[in-house]
Amino acid sequence: xxxxxxxxxxxxxxxxxxxxxxxxxxxxxxxxxxxxxxxxxxxxxxxxxxxxxxxxxxxxxxxxxxxxxxxxxxxxxxxxxxxxxxxxxxxxxxxxxxxxxxxxxxxxxxxxxxxxxxxxxxxxxxxxxxxxxxxxxxxxxxxxxxxxxx
Ligand code: FES
Numbered sequence: 001x002x003x004x005x006x007x008x009x010x011x012x013x014x015x016x017x018x019x020x021x022x023x024x025x026x027x028x029x030x031x032x033x034x035x036x037x038x039x040x041x042x043x044x045x046x047x048x049x050x051x052x053x054x055x056x057x058x059x060x061x062x063x064x065x066x067x068x069x070x071x072x073x074x075x076x077x078x079x080x081x082x083x084x085x086x087x088x089x090x091x092x093x094x095x096x097x098x099x100x101x102x103x104x105x106x107x108x109x110x111x112x113x114x115x116x117x118x119x120x121x122x123x124x125x126x127x128x129x130x131x132x133x134x135x136x137x138x139x140x141x142x143x144x145x146x147x148x149x150x
Pocket of ligand 1: 095111113
């Protein structure tokens with residue numbers, strides 16, 4: 001009886017290891033992709049701007065997701081000037097839809113028509129009544145890296 005129990009336990013362990021192999025491979029792959037945009041302790045991310053064509057020009061904007069930062073939702077990064085950037089959550093403060101890319105200085109929400117200012121995320125048009133959540137960022141021109149604090 002004890003032998004049979006041991007056999008079953010070993011079989012379950014082996015079966016479990018076999019079932020986990022694809023998950024393990026996916027996990028290892030996700031680790032390797034994270035090394036391209038390292039996440040530092042304390043909730044900061046460094047983005048190498050040479051890898052982001054949308055941000056080469058003043059006025060450029062791009063959405064990016066950084067793992068579980070911002071609840072796993074994308075952030076909107078806008079280049080306001082040569083060395084000035086702003087980073088907002090893309091989650092609309094009205095009912096949670098994802099806002100669009102900026103147009104003519106305004107960040108539109110496709111769901112109910114709210115609009116937010118690209119400069120500081122304040123509401124320009126409702127129904128939203130609160131500004132977009134903003135994350136602190138710091139540009140290092142020597143390295144062409146934008147450091148975002150979550
Ligand atoms: S969710 Fe954005 S305007 Fe309603």
